[in-house]
Amino acid sequence: MNGEDAFVDAVRTLAPEGASLVLGPGDDAALIEREAGPLAATADMLVEGVDFLPDEEPERLGRRAIAVNLSDLAAMGAEPEFFLLSIGFPRRRGGEYPLAIARGAAARGGEFGARLAGGDLSEAPQTVLAVALWGRPAGPALRRSGAAPGDLVYLSGHPGQAAAGLRLARRLAAFAAQGSTPTARFPELSRDDEERLLAAFRDPVPRLALGTALSRERLASAAIDVSDGVGRDAGRLARASGVKVVLERHALPVSMALGAFAAAEDLDPITLLLAGGDDYELLFTASPSQAARLEARSGAFGALVTRVGRVEAGLGAVLADGRSEMDVARLGHDHLEPGS
């Protein structure tokens, strides 16, 4: 038996057949029995050195790859069903490496109802993961295009922590390479804060409980997941809805950990929050009547939800501090800006 076939045999134990999975990994395609109705489908690709740090642990990579896709379904208000996982990797990493990735993805996906159904392996100069995930909207799907003037704007969790975590991870790796101990270099950060920031980048929590509740209970008019920074993704939601999103500086949820890290690095925490990326929190809008119901339910979503602004007539996304407005829709990193 060769390497790929051995891999498929091992992966099969991660994807037991039964219930709606009629035929899992090991044939030309997976077979899934499915009731009628809408399918919400998403795909993401993660490239080593671009979307994650070189030499990241494989199980954590697998967890992150599926979490990023789960976040897209959360932003549609969809319950996950199945996913396909394709892995490209350098042969020198050995046969256990892709299996550890698959194990991490299957475990993390399983926590949210997403089952591994199949995928592909290829050799590659560096690790590349591609996930395709689908599920079923819990109620009317949460589109980006439903926001209207007068709506309120909400944000889950503490965006900016992932960007801080990435910077911290890079710094710690550099310290380790020099042989110095990290804690000595970050007296401003408690060990708990450090762990919180690192986890925000490495092991994001998809906001499925929140997203599916928003859809099921019709509590939101539009939603997007924050993958490229709150500013840029607010701009996308605004553009899809044909409205202006106004974020209020004083209302943005800066965590203690983000504040401490930003102070230590002499950065504005609001910049990390708006331009950071990789947060996988939800940014969403609600009409005043939805907002009233939402705020009454806010303990039930498994995530902090903060009112951060309002929707106005116009176009774009701005940060308002009571005196002036700053365009934030172009903040942050766009991997694919031509020529940049």
Add this chain to the structure above:
Amino acid sequence: MNGEDAFVDAVRTLAPEGASLVLGPGDDAALIEREAGPLAATADMLVEGVDFLPDEEPERLGRRAIAVNLSDLAAMGAEPEFFLLSIGFPRRRGGEYPLAIARGAAARGGEFGARLAGGDLSEAPQTVLAVALWGRPAGPALRRSGAAPGDLVYLSGHPGQAAAGLRLARRLAAFAAQGSTPTARFPELSRDDEERLLAAFRDPVPRLALGTALSRERLASAAIDVSDGVGRDAGRLARASGVKVVLERHALPVSMALGAFAAAEDLDPITLLLAGGDDYELLFTASPSQAARLEARSGAFGALVTRVGRVEAGLGAVLADGRSEMDVARLGHDHLEPGS
């Protein structure tokens, strides 16, 4: 508007909404309205320099990426419905590059009923394509595991031509780099043969008409698509079914073009056929009664179908020449053979 958003806008014109595609590219996930029933789902990853030649034309890459996945559905007897396309690429290739890939994939997919529904873009050191495709079996799904002793073995098309085409493409590229003209170096090959071999590698034809007919009309007991060489994939079918597949040397369909190329290169064409890979033909088995119906219908599949062997009790895949049997299940290239 930034690069990724501009890409999404351009891709939208390739994926018009309507019919069952409720919401295409540009939101967090695609939304597809679907009737109840089985879903056949498959994914493949193609890496530059591993699965295709460096600097291949982007439209042709897109065509090939979707064709490889369509072939998996053909081998299940499934009609394609939708696909997601993720593209990693070096920024220096410019913003038109991924769009050309998407255009090629959408055009080729459209020929077989597969519609682009969404995907992802990432920066990467070299081009990586990941496709996830799903569809619906036309009848009972064609599994790898249904072959039984007494069945006959069939093969579509002319496997081995893709492997010859890959060698030819590499040779022509080397000639071009030296400034010599290719025709002068391959007097044994007609220009038509050359084109046929190159196309077999670069632009494979998924055998959907054949696969869906086998499923709909229950003409096959098991099927697999030939991606890693007839020998290795015959071994996989044999293993899944718990049988021995015997391929008869004299019956294997060696095309004129493959014969001419093999003669020019001093190779055995049967070795290219068994060990070559990248053919995307179908290898399938049929009971004697299925075989009789199949052979009566063989003009209707849009592809040559050749009887190439038989299924026996036992295990493995062998090439028989009337005197001896050679194990062929380990022939060919396995990208992931540990330590190889």
